[in-house]
Amino acid sequence: MSETSSQTATQTGIDPRGPQFAAALTVVVLILALLLPQPWALLVTVIQTVLFAIGTGLGVQRTPHAWLFKKFVRPRLSAPDELEDPAPPRFAQGVGLVFVLVALVAYVLGATLVAQIALGLALVAAVLNAVFRFCLGCEIYLLIRRFA
Amino acid sequence: MSGTECGFNSPMSTGAWIAVIAVAVALAFGLFRMLSDGRFRGTKELHVPHEVHSPEPHAWDAVIDALGETELGTRATLVQFSSAFCAPCRATRRILSEVAEVVPGVVHLEIDAEHHLALVRRLDILRTPTTLVIDGGGYEIARASGAPRKEQVLSAIPTVDLEA
Numbered sequence: 001m002s003e004t005s006s007q008t009a010t011q012t013g014i015d016p017r018g019p020q021f022a023a024a025l026t027v028v029v030l031i032l033a034l035l036l037p038q039p040w041a042l043l044v045t046v047i048q049t050v051l052f053a054i055g056t057g058l059g060v061q062r063t064p065h066a067w068l069f070k071k072f073v074r075p076r077l078s079a080p081d082e083l084e085d086p087a088p089p090r091f092a093q094g095v096g097l098v099f100v101l102v103a104l105v106a107y108v109l110g111a112t113l114v115a116q117i118a119l120g121l122a123l124v125a126a127v128l129n130a131v132f133r134f135c136l137g138c139e140i141y142l143l144i145r146r147f148a
Numbered sequence: 149m150s151g152t153e154c155g156f157n158s159p160m161s162t163g164a165w166i167a168v169i170a171v172a173v174a175l176a177f178g179l180f181r182m183l184s185d186g187r188f189r190g191t192k193e194l195h196v197p198h199e200v201h202s203p204e205p206h207a208w209d210a211v212i213d214a215l216g217e218t219e220l221g222t223r224a225t226l227v228q229f230s231s232a233f234c235a236p237c238r239a240t241r242r243i244l245s246e247v248a249e250v251v252p253g254v255v256h257l258e259i260d261a262e263h264h265l266a267l268v269r270r271l272d273i274l275r276t277p278t279t280l281v282i283d284g285g286g287y288e289i290a291r292a293s294g295a296p297r298k299e300q301v302l303s304a305i306p307t308v309d310l311e312a
Contacts, residue, residue: 016235034163041163084235091233113162120166127174134178138233142276145231145262146269 013083014061016133021073022065022089023129026051026096030123033103034116042107045119049100055093060086092129092137096122185294188281188304207271208286214267215259222284223253224305229261229268231276236295240277247301253284254305281305 026048033044055063099122106115125136160168208220211227219225226244230237241258248256261268261276271280274293281290281304290304 031167034167035161082239085238088233088235116163116166119163120170123167123170124174124177127171128178131175132178132182133235134181135233135235138231138235139275141233142231142261142268143274145265146274 014086014089015069015074015077015080016082016084017073017077017080018066018069019060019084019089019092020130020133021069022055022060022063023126025065025068026126027123027130030119030126033119034123038107041115042104045100045104045107045115049097049104052093052097052100055090056097060089060093088135088138089129091141092125092135095137095140096125099125181294186292186296186300188279188290188292188296188300190290206286207280207282207288210267210270211257211259211282214264218257219255220282220284220286221248221253221255223251224284225255225257225282226301227280227282228256228258229273229276229278229280230258231261234276237277240279240295243296243298243301244279247298247305251302251305 029044029048029051033041033048036044051063051065055065060066099118103115103118103122106112106118128134128136207227208225212218226248228237228240228244230241241256244256244258248254259267261273267273271288277295278291278293279296279301280288283289283306289306292300292304296304
C-alpha cells in the first residue's frame with residue numbers, strides 16, 4: 001500500500017529535455033562571457049542576465065530557449081518518457097540570475113576576477129544540467145531552508 | 149588580452165582557466181552523482197543489536213514526533229523526503245509506491261521536507277529525494293539520496309520480518 005502526504009503524480013508538465021537544451025545554450029553563453037574581451041564580456045553577461053530574468057519571471061516555458069526547443073528540437077525527438085514539473089527548473093533560473101547579477105555588478109565595478117568566478121559557478125550548474133539533467137539550483141533550495 | 153588563443157606570447161586568460169576548471173568540476177561531480185545516486189547505504193542504526201532496544205529515540209520516533217501516529221510497515225517503511233523544487237522526486241514517488249504495492253508489509257511514506265525542517269535536521273537530510281528504509285522495529289537500516297531504481301529499493305528491503 002502507498003501513502004503520500006503530497007498530491008499524487010499527475011501526468012502533466014514539460015518535456016525534461018527542454019530545460020536541458022536551455023542549459024546547453026546557457027553553457028555556450030557563459031563560456032563566451034568568460035572568453036571574450038571587454039566590452040563583449042559585459043554585453044554577453046547582460047544578455048544572459050535578461051535570459052535568466054525571463055525564465056524566472058515568466059517561467060521556463062516562455063523563454064527564447066523554449067521557443068527554439070519547440071520549433072526546431074522537439075520535432076526531431078521522440079515523445080518523452082516522463083513529463084516534468086516546470087517549478088524546479090524555474091527556481092534554478094532564479095539561482096542562475098543571482099550569480100550573473102553578481103557578475104554584472106562586479107564587471108561594472110571593475111572587479112573582473114569576482115565577475116569571472118561568479119560566471120564560473122553559474123557555468124558549473126549549467127553544465128550539470130545540460131550533461132546530467134541534474135539541477136544544482138534545486139538542491140540549494142533545501143540547504144537554504146535547512147540552515148536559514 | 150584576448151584569451152581565445154594559446155601560445156608563448158599570449159597564455160590562457162584567467163577567464164579561460166575558470167571556464168576549463170568549471171567544466172571539469174561539473175563533469176567530475178556529475179559522474180560521481182550518477183554513480184552514487186539511488187544507492188542504499190547501511191546506516192549506524194543497523195549495527196544496534198535488536199535485543200538491546202534502548203529507550204534512545206530512533207528514526208521512527210523522530211517521524212512520529214513530527215507527523216503524529218502513522219502506520220509503520222511490518223517489514224519495512226520507505227520514508228521519502230521530497231520538496232517542491234525537485235525533479236527526481238516524482239520518479240522516486242512512482243518507484244517507491246510501486247514497490248509498496250507489490251511487496252507485502254512495505255509502506256511508502258512521503259514527507260514534504262520544507263514543512264518538516266526540524267525532522268530534516270534531526271535525521272540529517274541534506275538533499276531531496278532522500279529515502280530511508282525503516283525496519284519493522286522502527287530502526288533506520290539504510291538510506292539513499294537521489295532517485296533509486298526499483299531493484300535498488302528491493303535489495304534494500306529486509307528479507308525477514310524483524311517483528312518476532
